[in-house]
Every structure is written in C-alpha cells, then in structure tokens.
Amino acid sequence: MKQNTSLTEGPIRKSxxxxxxxxxxxxxxxxxxxxxxxxxxxxxxxxxxxxxxSNSNLLMFLLFSTVFGVSxxxxxxxxxxxxxxxxxxxxxxxxxxxxxFLLLSLATSALGLLFTPQLLIWMRTPVDALPFAHDYLxxxxxxLPFSFGFFFIMAVLRGAGDSKTPFLFMALSVLLDIGLNPLxxxxxxxxxxxxxxxxxxxxxxxxxxxxxSMILYLYRSRHFLCIHRAELALFRIDWRIxxxxxxKGLPMGLQMLVASSSLLVMLTFVNRYGSQVTAAFAxxxxxxxxxxxxALALSASVSSMAAQNVGAGRWDRVSRIxxxxxxxxxxxxxxxxxxxxxxxxxxxGLFLPxxxxxxxxxxxxxxxxxxxxxxxxxxLVLFGVVRSTxxxxxxxxxxxxxxxxxxxxxxxxxxxxxxxxxxxxxxxLASMASMLLAMAYYKYGGWRAARMDVPRAAPVExx
Numbered sequence: 001m002k003q004n005t006s007l008t009e010g011p012i013r014k015s016x017x018x019x020x021x022x023x024x025x026x027x028x029x030x031x032x033x034x035x036x037x038x039x040x041x042x043x044x045x046x047x048x049x050x051x052x053x054s055n056s057n058l059l060m061f062l063l064f065s066t067v068f069g070v071s072x073x074x075x076x077x078x079x080x081x082x083x084x085x086x087x088x089x090x091x092x093x094x095x096x097x098x099x100x101f102l103l104l105s106l107a108t109s110a111l112g113l114l115f116t117p118q119l120l121i122w123m124r125t126p127v128d129a130l131p132f133a134h135d136y137l138x139x140x141x142x143x144l145p146f147s148f149g150f151f152f153i154m155a156v157l158r159g160a161g162d163s164k165t166p167f168l169f170m171a172l173s174v175l176l177d178i179g180l181n182p183l184x185x186x187x188x189x190x191x192x193x194x195x196x197x198x199x200x201x202x203x204x205x206x207x208x209x210x211x212x213s214m215i216l217y218l219y220r221s222r223h224f225l226c227i228h229r230a231e232l233a234l235f236r237i238d239w240r241i242x243x244x245x246x247x248k249g250l251p252m253g254l255q256m257l258v259a260s261s262s263l264l265v266m267l268t269f270v271n272r273y274g275s276q277v278t279a280a281f282a283x284x285x286x287x288x289x290x291x292x293x294x295a296l297a298l299s300a301s302v303s304s305m306a307a308q309n310v311g312a313g314r315w316d317r318v319s320r321i322x323x324x325x326x327x328x329x330x331x332x333x334x335x336x337x338x339x340x341x342x343x344x345x346x347x348x349g350l351f352l353p354x355x356x357x358x359x360x361x362x363x364x365x366x367x368x369x370x371x372x373x374x375x376x377x378x379x380l381v382l383f384g385v386v387r388s389t390x391x392x393x394x395x396x397x398x399x400x401x402x403x404x405x406x407x408x409x410x411x412x413x414x415x416x417x418x419x420x421x422x423x424x425x426x427x428x429l430a431s432m433a434s435m436l437l438a439m440a441y442y443k444y445g446g447w448r449a450a451r452m453d454v455p456r457a458a459p460v461e462x463x
Contacts, residue, residue, distance in 0.1 A: 007161045007305040008083050008312040012320050016298075016305060016328065022167035023158070024297035024332075031289060033174040040181050041199055045132070049196045052132035055125045056140060061260065063108060067148055069253025069392075070101075071155035072300075073245045076307045076388060077452055078159035078225075083311030087224060093454060094156055094225050095234030096241045098149075103237075105148035112141030132196045139200035146207040153214060158304045160225055169214040176206035241454050248452055251392040255383075255399055262403040266423070269411055273420050280362035283351035284369070287340055291370060294332035295377030298325050299384035306388035315448070322385045322442065329377040340370050365424050372428035379431075379438040386442060390452035394441055402434035 007015055034057075042050035074097040081090040112119070116137050125133050150173070154166035180202035187193025194201060219226050227234045263285075270281045302325040309317045340347060344363050352359045379402075383395040407430030414422025441447070 006083075007079075007308040008314055008317065012317060012324050013328075016301060016321065016324050019158075019161075019163045019305060020294075020297050020301040020328070022163040023300055024293055026167045026170045027293045027297055028290070029170055029174045031293075033177055036178050037181055037199055037202075040185060041196060044185065045196055048126070048128040049132045051126055051129040052136050052196060053199070055120070055129065055133055056137045059119065059137070060140060062257070063144075064147075064151070065256040065260075066250070066253040067101075067104075067151060068256060069251065070104075070245050070249035071152050072252045072303070072387070073249035073392070073452070074152065075155040075159035075304060076248070076390065077241075077244065077454065078156050079161075079304050079307035079388070080311035080452065082160050083308030083314075086311070089454070090160070091225055091227060091231075092234055092238065093241055095227050095231075096236070096238045097152065097156070097245060098227075099235045099237050100242050100245065101148055101152045102145065105145040108148075109141050109144040112144065113138060116141065135195070135197045136200045139197055139204055143200070143204035143207055146204065146211050150207055150211045150214070153211070153218075156225065158300070159307065161304070161308065163301070163304075165214070165217070169210045169217075172213065173206045173210035176209060177202050180205055238454075244452055244454055248390055248392045251396045252387060255396045258396060258400050258403060262408060265408055266411060269415065269423055270420075276356075276358045277361055277420055279352065279356075279358040280365060283348050283358070283362045284365050286351055287347055287366070288370065288373065291333065291336045291340060291373050292377070294336065295329050295373070295380045298329055298332070298377070299380040301325070301384070302381055303384040303388050306385045310389050318385065318388070322382060325381040325385065326378050329381050330374055333374045333377045337370050337374060340366060361420070364421075368421070368424040369427040372431035375428070375431040375435040379434040382438040382442045386438075386445070386447040389447055389450040391445070391447035391450035394445060394447065395438075398437045398441060399434065402430050402437060406430045406433045 007019065038050065038053065041053050074093065077093045077097075078090050081087070081093065116134060120130060120133050120137065150169075154170070157163075157166050181199050182188065183191040184194050184198030184201050185196070186198075192198075267278075267281070271278050302321050306318050306321050309315070309321065344366050345359060348359055348362045348366070352362060379399075383399075386395055407426050410429055411423045411426035414425050416422070418425065
C-alpha cells in the first residue's frame with residue numbers, strides 16, 4: 001500500500017519548498033493553457049469567438065470559486081486526520097466528499113445545459129458572440145463532472161501530503177488540451193472540424209482522460225485513500241461531513257469572489273480614463289497574475305502542511321511553517337518582482353505595441369504597484385495557515401475590509417487629486433493594510449481554537 005507523505009516530520013524549509021513547487025508549476029501550466037487556447041480562438045476564429053470564450057470562462061470562474069472553497073475544506077479535513085494518523089476517518093471523509101462532489105457536478109452540469117441560452121442573455125453576451133458562446137458553453141457544462149472530479153482529487157491528494165501526483169496529471173491535462181485545440185478547431189487529419197466547439201471538446205477530452213488516468217494510477221499504486229469494493233459503504237453521504245464542508249468551504253470560495261469582484265470595480269474606475277489606460281491595466285494584470293503565483297502556491301501549501309500538523313498537535317511546527325512560508329514568499333515573489341522591474345517595458349511589450357502610449361502608462365503603473373504583491377503575499381500565506389484549523393470566515397472578512405473598504409475608497413479619493421496615479425497608489429496602500437490586518441489576526445486572533453470536527457467512525461478494513 002502506498003503510504004501518505006507525512007508533513008509532520010522532517011525539515012520544514014525543505015518539505016515546504018518541495019511541496020510548493022509542484023503546486024506553483026501547476027498554476028503556471030493552467031495559465032499558459034488558457035493563454036495558448038485564447039491565441040487559437042482569437043487569432044483564427046475572430047473577436048466574437050474570443051468574446052464568447054471570455055464570457056463563458058467568467059461564468060466558470062464563479063462556479064469554481066464555490067468548488068474551490070469546498071475542495072479546500074476537504075483538503076484541510078483530510079490533512080488534519082492524516083496528520084493525526086486517523087486514516088479510517090480520512091478515508092470516510094474522502095468517500096463522502098467524492099459522492100458529494102459527483103452529485104454537485106452532475107446537478108450543475110444538468111442545470112447549465114438546460115439554461116445555457118438564458119445564462120448567456122443574463123450575462124449580456126454580445127449578439128455576434130451568442131452562437132459561439134452557446135456552442136462553447138454547452139460542451140464546457142458537459143465537461144463539468146470531469147473538471148470538478150479532477151479538482152477534488154487533486155485537493156484531497158495535497159491534503160494527504162502529495163503534490164507531485166496532482167502536478168503530473170495536471171501536466172497531462174494541459175498537454176492534451178493544448179495539443180487537441182488546433183486539431184479539433186480546424187479538423188486536422190482524422191479529427192472533425194468543430195470550430196469553437198472543438199476548443200471546448202479539447203478541454204472535455206483532456207479533463208476526462210486525465211481524471212480516469214489519475215484514478216487508475218491511484219488504485220494501481222494502492223494509495224491509502226482508495227476505497228475498494230468491500231468498502232463501498234464509505235461512499236454513502238454522511239450529511240454531518242457535508243455540513244462541515246459547506247460551512248467551512250463557502251467562506252474560502254467567497255474569498256476568491258471578494259478579490260475578483262473588487263478588481264472588476266477597479267476596472268470600472270480605470271475605464272473612465274480611456275482605452276489606452278484600460279489596455280495598460282490589462283497588460284499589467286497579465287504580468288501580475290504570474291507575480292502572484294508563488295504566494296498562491298505557498299498559501300495552498302502551508303494550508304495543507306499546517307493542517308497535518310494541527311491534526312498531529314504539532315503547534316510548534318505550525319508557527320515555523322508560517323514563518324517559513326512568509327520568508328519563501330518574499331524570496332520567490334521578490335525574484336519575480338525584480339525581473340519585472342528589470343524587464344518592465346520589454347515584458348509589457350509582449351502585450352502592447354512598441355511606442356504606444358499604453359506602454360508608458362503600463363510601465364509607470366508597474367513601478368508603483370508590482371512591489372506591493374510581496375506584502376499581499378504575506379496576507380495569503382498567513383491566511384493559508386489560519387484556515388488550516390477551520391477558521392475560514394475571518395480571512396474573507398479581513399480581505400473584504402482591505403479590498404472593498406480600504407482599496408476601492410482610497411482609489412476613488414486619490415484619483416480626484418492625482419488622476420490615474422491615484423488609482424495605482426491605492427494598491428500598495430491596501431496591500432500594506434491587508435498585511436497588517438493578517439499579521440494582527442495571526443498573532444492575536446482566535447484561529448488556534450477553531451475546529452473542523454467531524455463525527456468519528458469505527459475503522460473500516462481494506463479489502
């Protein structure tokens with residue numbers, strides 16, 4: 001039987017680095033996958049097709065925000081029980097969570113397929129993009145059970161201390177998606193010419209093949225979380241576990257919505273200054289998404305690692321994990337931030353034409369803003385540690401304060417005097433505020449007393 005990778009022993013710096021890097025590389029692969037697919041659709045199918053995929057992806061982001069929270073709750077629950085060496089309970093949580101995710105994905109897929117036309121109208125999708133969006137979104141909804149399942153198993157494996165296996169099958173999914181896109185869009189060789197539906201079908205096939213391959217691999221390697229024929233009762237839903245997953249998961253999903261919605265409001269402020277400023281902001285955001293990846297990977301990693309140590313009662317290691325995570329954030333994010341400063345205009349030139357006014361605006365925005373992501377990274381890392389005990393509501397409330405009650409009002413006020421530079425200045429000020437709030441809650445808050453308890457069950461023997 002393949003045993004779990006314990007995160008409760010050994011050197012913390014080495015363990016955290018080795019655990020975080022596959023998560024980071026997985027995030028990079030996902031972003032590259034989206035960028036490459038957008039190139040195929042935008043360049044060869046036209047602006048209306050690209051608009052269709054953008055509208056569809058926005059809807060998928062909203063759905064996955066909720067799934068992210070619930071999957072992270074499962075991740076933390078499994079990690080805590082693995083850390084406590086309570087493997088029967090970890091398997092029971094896995095079984096209930098798997099069935100819950102399957103039912104949730106099937107229901108969402110069915111509703112999405114049924115109401116696709118209405119959803120596109122509610123989103124005010126441009127008329128010329130409607131046919132493309134309809135064809136694309138229906139297939140993406142059909143792929144949801146595979147996407148949700150893939151997402152869930154990766155989260156559970158990370159909770160069990162394994163970040164390498166999720167990365168390997170994520171890489172398989174991305175390679176399949178990128179490779180199949182042009183074949184199915186243009187109908188190369190034996191493949192049918194499907195247009196924009198081909199792009200969505202590539203995603204469906206990639207997710208399905210990767211999910212099935214990962215499940216087969218886990219069973220063949222006799223992973224300790226696998227549930228066998230004699231243990232099928234573990235797949236019965238324990239609604240007490242589901243209650244914990246939803247109650248603790250929804251705040252984590254809301255955290256993504258709070259961040260993305262505040263950025264949308266900021267975009268409305270930026271749009272007031274014209275297309276050049278908007279283009280500059282869009283180019284900057286492309287770079288910022290990569291600059292923030294180390295902090296996002298570290299946040300997920302310290303959450304899994306700290307949760308195992310919470311389960312094991314190793315509070316001394318939890319504190320050291322937090323300090324190490326913050327140090328790695330400054331190191332890894334700092335390297336990327338330095339690269340952006342050194343290659344500011346050339347990097348932005350990948351998205352903006354040389355000599356354009358937008359290029360100078362973007363370069364100025366980067367100088368004012370990009371360094372602040374190191375501070376915001378501290379917030380993400382500390383929130384990752386905090387939620388490892390089950391304290392999931394305070395982080396989303398503190399994030400709401402820093403982004404909605406500090407950054408957006410500051411942006412509105414500062415632009416009155418400093419124009420667009422006032423908008424840029426609100427980013428570092430809000431990042432500093434969020435870091436200080438996170439540090440204060442980490443030191444003085446009651447997160448250490450939080451719990452994600454689930455009812456105990458008698459151990460179930462493996463087949």
